Amino acid sequence: MDLILETKGLTKVYGNGTVANRRVDFGLRPGEILGLVGENGAGKSTLMKVLYGEEAPSAGRILLEGKEASFSSSQDAIAAGIGMVHQHFMLVPSLSLAENLVLGKEPKRKRSRFFDQDEAVRITEELSAKYNLKVHARARVVDVSVSMRQKLEILKVLYRGARIIILDEPTAVLTPQETEELFAELAELRRQGHTVVFISHKLDEVIALCDRVSVMRDGRLIATHEVAEVDSQTLSNEMVGREVRLKLDKTATSAGAAVLVARDLSYVDDFNITMVNHVSLTLRRGEVLGIVGVDGNGQTELVRILTGLERSLSGSLKVGGRELMGAGPGAIRRAGVAHVAEDRMTVGAALGASIQDNLLADRYSEGRFTGRFGFMKTEAMREEARSIVADFDVRCASASQSVASLSGGNMQKVVVGREFTADAEVLVVSQPTRGVDVGAIEFLHRRIIAMRDAGKAVLLVSSDLAEVMSLSDSLVVMSAGRIVAYFEDAAAVSDKELGLYMLGLKRQGEDEIRKVLHED
Amino acid sequence: MIDFIAGVFGSSNYWYIVLRSTAPILLVTLGAVITEQAGITNMALEGSMLWAALVGVLASAATGNVWIGLAGGILASLVVAWTLGFFALKLNANAVLCGVALNLVGTGGTVFVLFSLTGDKGISSSLASKTLPFIKLPYLGEIPWLGKVVSGQNIVVYLAILAVIVVHVILNKLTIGRRIRATGANVEAARSAGIDPDRVKFLALTVSGVLAGLAGCFLSMGYTSNFTSGISAGRGYVANAAQVVAGGTAVGAIFASLIFGITDALATFLQNIGLPPELIQSLPYAVTIIGFIVVTISRDRREAARKRALFASAPAAAPREPVPPTRPGRGAA
Numbered sequence: 001m002d003l004i005l006e007t008k009g010l011t012k013v014y015g016n017g018t019v020a021n022r023r024v025d026f027g028l029r030p031g032e033i034l035g036l037v038g039e040n041g042a043g044k045s046t047l048m049k050v051l052y053g054e055e056a057p058s059a060g061r062i063l064l065e066g067k068e069a070s071f072s073s074s075q076d077a078i079a080a081g082i083g084m085v086h087q088h089f090m091l092v093p094s095l096s097l098a099e100n101l102v103l104g105k106e107p108k109r110k111r112s113r114f115f116d117q118d119e120a121v122r123i124t125e126e127l128s129a130k131y132n133l134k135v136h137a138r139a140r141v142v143d144v145s146v147s148m149r150q151k152l153e154i155l156k157v158l159y160r161g162a163r164i165i166i167l168d169e170p171t172a173v174l175t176p177q178e179t180e181e182l183f184a185e186l187a188e189l190r191r192q193g194h195t196v197v198f199i200s201h202k203l204d205e206v207i208a209l210c211d212r213v214s215v216m217r218d219g220r221l222i223a224t225h226e227v228a229e230v231d232s233q234t235l236s237n238e239m240v241g242r243e244v245r246l247k248l249d250k251t252a253t254s255a256g257a258a259v260l261v262a263r264d265l266s267y268v269d270d271f272n273i274t275m276v277n278h279v280s281l282t283l284r285r286g287e288v289l290g291i292v293g294v295d296g297n298g299q300t301e302l303v304r305i306l307t308g309l310e311r312s313l314s315g316s317l318k319v320g321g322r323e324l325m326g327a328g329p330g331a332i333r334r335a336g337v338a339h340v341a342e343d344r345m346t347v348g349a350a351l352g353a354s355i356q357d358n359l360l361a362d363r364y365s366e367g368r369f370t371g372r373f374g375f376m377k378t379e380a381m382r383e384e385a386r387s388i389v390a391d392f393d394v395r396c397a398s399a400s401q402s403v404a405s406l407s408g409g410n411m412q413k414v415v416v417g418r419e420f421t422a423d424a425e426v427l428v429v430s431q432p433t434r435g436v437d438v439g440a441i442e443f444l445h446r447r448i449i450a451m452r453d454a455g456k457a458v459l460l461v462s463s464d465l466a467e468v469m470s471l472s473d474s475l476v477v478m479s480a481g482r483i484v485a486y487f488e489d490a491a492a493v494s495d496k497e498l499g500l501y502m503l504g505l506k507r508q509g510e511d512e513i514r515k516v517l518h519e520d
Numbered sequence: 521m522i523d524f525i526a527g528v529f530g531s532s533n534y535w536y537i538v539l540r541s542t543a544p545i546l547l548v549t550l551g552a553v554i555t556e557q558a559g560i561t562n563m564a565l566e567g568s569m570l571w572a573a574l575v576g577v578l579a580s581a582a583t584g585n586v587w588i589g590l591a592g593g594i595l596a597s598l599v600v601a602w603t604l605g606f607f608a609l610k611l612n613a614n615a616v617l618c619g620v621a622l623n624l625v626g627t628g629g630t631v632f633v634l635f636s637l638t639g640d641k642g643i644s645s646s647l648a649s650k651t652l653p654f655i656k657l658p659y660l661g662e663i664p665w666l667g668k669v670v671s672g673q674n675i676v677v678y679l680a681i682l683a684v685i686v687v688h689v690i691l692n693k694l695t696i697g698r699r700i701r702a703t704g705a706n707v708e709a710a711r712s713a714g715i716d717p718d719r720v721k722f723l724a725l726t727v728s729g730v731l732a733g734l735a736g737c738f739l740s741m742g743y744t745s746n747f748t749s750g751i752s753a754g755r756g757y758v759a760n761a762a763q764v765v766a767g768g769t770a771v772g773a774i775f776a777s778l779i780f781g782i783t784d785a786l787a788t789f790l791q792n793i794g795l796p797p798e799l800i801q802s803l804p805y806a807v808t809i810i811g812f813i814v815v816t817i818s819r820d821r822r823e824a825a826r827k828r829a830l831f832a833s834a835p836a837a838a839p840r841e842p843v844p845p846t847r848p849g850r851g852a853a
Contacts, residue, residue, distance in 0.1 A: 115694055
């Protein structure tokens with residue numbers, strides 16, 4: 001069968017050397033709904049960005065209806081009939097749905113620059129009826145539901161003449177009922193001759209909706225199946241199938257007393273999406289509790305609440321028995337919670353400042369570094385920096401050089417060096433080895449285990465499943481802002497099984513999840 | 521005291537001065553509204569007014585034509601706005617800092633130019649500059665009391681009212697208004713719809729430059745008949761606060777600038793009853809700041825309450841509390 005859009009040997013290497021796509025041969029048949037599945041970082045988004053003109057390929061070809069095509073911007077892709085609905089909507093909340101739809105291509109009254117409101121509404125209602133995507137044309141975006149905003153995004157793409165529509169995880173923000181509705185609408189688009197690419201983590205959805213499914217892993221297109229001929233177990237294996245787990249010397253220890261007790265935490269983001277939905281957990285001394293989950297399922301927001309960077313809408317947060325709900329990050333730090341932030345470039349470190357200043361950022365005002373009348377004790381500060389640099393093996397010429405000049409791994413050692421010497425009882429460690437070289441990864445892993453052995457309570461969040469599994473004593477799985485599973489013994493669960501929970505195919509009963517509270 | 525205040529509020533003369541005091545602040549507030557809606561803060565409004573006030577006087581004195589003076593003043597104001605646009609949009613400098621820098625250039629630069637040309641640092645009274653015409657309204661001017669308030673005002677006062685309508689039409693009726701508001705509310709959404717945000721912001725700066733130019737010319741060629749150093753008296757800064765009180769709409773700008781105008785005019789009257797003038801002169805600014813704080817706090821509270829309500833009413837897809845273990849013995853394998 002002829003393909004409407006295909007790539008041949010498409011490779012994308014980012015400026016920092018990350019290979020996001022390796023010789024991908026992707027094919028799209030006209031009038032089909034193709035599912036595209038894969039873990040975080042598997043290269044799905046990059047592939048779609050290349051097809052939508054947002055990224056230029058490093059090598060390989062793109063063929064549109066058999067003819068060579070190249071898009072230098074998304075405007076080119078739109079002109080060629082390719083549209084994309086991003087996960088984060090591109091809408092103006094204060095304008096009406098009709099105004100958003102026609103933005104940039106507005107109808108005008110005859111021979112004037114006056115915006116034709118009625119015509120905009122008419123266009124919206126006509127498109128809405130044609131594709132059976134029901135929206136309130138005159139309502140403001142801020143007043144309508146997330147699912148209606150999504151329909152509007154699809155209509156926007158159709159208004160600009162797209163025949164191929166790429167949807168980036170459209171169901172991540174929808175309720176099951178809304179998802180069903182969306183599927184009926186997408187089927188209607190297919191009936192009218194449009195082609196849809198459906199990116200998702202949820203295999204049951206892909207099987208319910210799609211004609212074919214392509215699986216990506218580590219930047220490669222692993223396989224493409226007719227949906228009728230494949231089951232979710234096979235797809236799951238292809239997605240998470242991975243190399244041998246990292247070898248790690250880890251002695252078994254028994255967890256001690258509870259230190260951090262979080263109950264009923266919730267967070268709603270600026271798009272009115274509930275990112276953390278009544279989450280409760282307990283961290284105990286001498287235990288690494290790992291959180292696994294597909295990125296964007298509330299882990300980031302949960303960590304921000306636990307470290308005081310964000311305020312929960314409900315519940316309580318106690319450290320060592322003291323209530324810290326609503327206390328700022330400073331108070332939470334003083335109560336004994338250290339935080340290795342997931343983004344060392346913006347939250348974890350001040351790039352322009354020196355290694356020494358970064359290492360002392362949380363303690364420079366303590367008596368040992370600041371004397372009477374507020375004068376800094378430079379010698380003591382230099383000594384502290386020197387000892388952490390040596391202890392954490394930060395490769396640098398001197399502690400006065402700027403953090404920005406370090407490699408990713410050494411930068412992370414600076415952050416970890418500060419947090420692990422902060423004399424905290426709780427360590428919240430997020431994405432400790434993202435973008436870090438292999439040598440540093442092993443070093444960082446050993447230090448995390450050493451902290452556990454020293455009796456600290458560690459919360460570990462990472463998108464690297466193998467990492468969380470090998471470091472953690474117990475595991476929690478987060479999906480759609482909730483804890484959906486708890487495994488007291490991390491060694492007793494397989495990555496395949498975790499995959500089912502992460503992808504929303506399985507969910508434990510409340511009794512089992514409740515064990516993470518350790519309340520008995 | 522109460523009799524005095526009642527007397528003031530009942531007098532047509534007082535309300536005449538209210539309109540006169542409101543006009544310049546209304547014009548710059550409209551300028552602040554349109555740029556803020558486009559997503560760029562025009563902090564240089566103060567500098568725009570200063571240069572317009574000076575160039576207006578100079579050009580009208582040099583040519584003997586008040587309209588050439590007005591055109592020159594507006595052009596000077598536009599140059600300031602475009603300079604801000606060049607630095608902030610083309611060179612990606614911080615718009616607020618550039619604005620403040622341009623204001624400082626205006627404060628010193630206008631005095632320098634005035635001194636170089638007239639030898640006087642404080643006032644342009646040695647120049648034979650012109651004043652913009654005051655207009656007697658037909659019919660409306662005949663009405664007792666009200667006629668005395670609305671008629672016989674400077675042409676710029678009427679232009680300010682016209683400017684409200686113009687800005688309202690731009691923001692709400694013209695296609696470009698949709699693009700301005702889209703750019704200010706979500707620049708990525710605007711860009712993805714094929715709109716050039718920088719062009720939109722530049723256009724908004726141009727409109728605000730014309731409005732600030734008109735206001736500046738009024739100060740030196742209508743409100744008073746000379747340029748004096750620092751004649752804008754912080755109105756450009758007040759406009760950026762008033763813009764918030766106005767809620768980003770042209771109609772709201774009327775109310776926000778009336779707060780300033782009413783207290784400004786009141787201050788002129790209060791000087792007659794022996795209160796210290798420094799205290800009285802600070803009144804309009806203090807009232808604007810209080811208005812700004814009240815509006816900002818109440819808006820934040822409303823937003824927080826909305827979010828809470830939304831969360832409370834969210835579909836209870838999962839039990840809010842962990843279900844108590846009613847069936848003992850059922851656990852993990």
